Amino acid sequence: MAATVSFPVVNMEKLETEERDTAMAVIRDACENWGFFELLNHGISHELMDEVERLTKAHYATFREAKFQEFAARTLAAAGDEGADVSDVDWESTFFVRHLPASNLADLPDVDDHYRQVMKQFASEVQKLSEKVLDLLCENLGLEPGYLKAAFAGSDGGPTFGTKVSAYPPCPRPDLVAGLRAHTDAGGLILLLQDDQVSGLQLLRGGDGGEWVDVPPLRHAIVANVGDQLEVVTNGRYKSAVHRVLARPDGNRMSVASFYNPGADAVIFPAPALVGEEERAEKKATTYPRFVFEDYMNLYARHKFEAKEPRFEAMKSSAIATA
Numbered sequence: 001m002a003a004t005v006s007f008p009v010v011n012m013e014k015l016e017t018e019e020r021d022t023a024m025a026v027i028r029d030a031c032e033n034w035g036f037f038e039l040l041n042h043g044i045s046h047e048l049m050d051e052v053e054r055l056t057k058a059h060y061a062t063f064r065e066a067k068f069q070e071f072a073a074r075t076l077a078a079a080g081d082e083g084a085d086v087s088d089v090d091w092e093s094t095f096f097v098r099h100l101p102a103s104n105l106a107d108l109p110d111v112d113d114h115y116r117q118v119m120k121q122f123a124s125e126v127q128k129l130s131e132k133v134l135d136l137l138c139e140n141l142g143l144e145p146g147y148l149k150a151a152f153a154g155s156d157g158g159p160t161f162g163t164k165v166s167a168y169p170p171c172p173r174p175d176l177v178a179g180l181r182a183h184t185d186a187g188g189l190i191l192l193l194q195d196d197q198v199s200g201l202q203l204l205r206g207g208d209g210g211e212w213v214d215v216p217p218l219r220h221a222i223v224a225n226v227g228d229q230l231e232v233v234t235n236g237r238y239k240s241a242v243h244r245v246l247a248r249p250d251g252n253r254m255s256v257a258s259f260y261n262p263g264a265d266a267v268i269f270p271a272p273a274l275v276g277e278e279e280r281a282e283k284k285a286t287t288y289p290r291f292v293f294e295d296y297m298n299l300y301a302r303h304k305f306e307a308k309e310p311r312f313e314a315m316k317s318s319a320i321a322t323a
């Protein structure tokens, strides 16, 4: 059994009270030692969250389930009858909604006006919350307010922001396939609305040789996690955690993951304030490169399910000149 002990949960209401320091310390510890935390009383209305969940489940049942069942039958047949290797398959049904720099909501097939409106509203709330959380991180890191938002801004002044909508349907052979294979997220900060009944998301705590820990379903919570770009900008103070979704024989897990990522042409590098005197003076091989975010994404597309360290290394050789 995976451990769930003392998973970091932040009651954001406490940020407005005399318990602020305690809440900030929970966020700091979570960023330094987990790469994940859950937010409660984050300001996004519970009615809106419930509506997103309801519509997402209905959309899957109406428009996506039949197609997924075909994929499921094919995959199981290949594994069973032919003994084919299905270890590179994810047992998930997803679609992606782009918000920034340009929305694709109007182009999505099978999405009615109401679902479109609700997703637009939810995305706008999640974007606001992402920027609020980034500022809490700035405070904990001793960076000026707005630093991380500015670090992720592309030449158009904004982030790349999008939402992956997923179903993880029941799987009769969870021993053969994962819901989603282990990976770190490429981008900045990820905020996730996950099913409040069906679990499956796990993070690897303590890196290689660490232990898999459940990200416990918590009604009306938003799960936050650190992506590779936050690791670079914080010069490794905060690390992106490896995570995965287990396939399970029962329950159809829903998740709505929003990725607050740098603009495509944003130049990403460790914040100078977080590079120690010694590290700077020695001018030795630094751990983290300087690169254009789009170049990282091109590499990530081919190496998502591999360790991040070789990605950071590869970006060094393609690195743009230091200003």
Ligand code: OGA
Binding pocket: 164, 166, 180, 185, 192, 194, 201, 243, 244, 245, 255, 256, 257
């Ligand atoms: C992802 C991811 C987890 C989930 O899409 O990168 O980790 O629960 N998703 O959907």
Ligand code: NI
Binding pocket: 183, 184, 185, 243
């Ligand atoms: Ni992920």
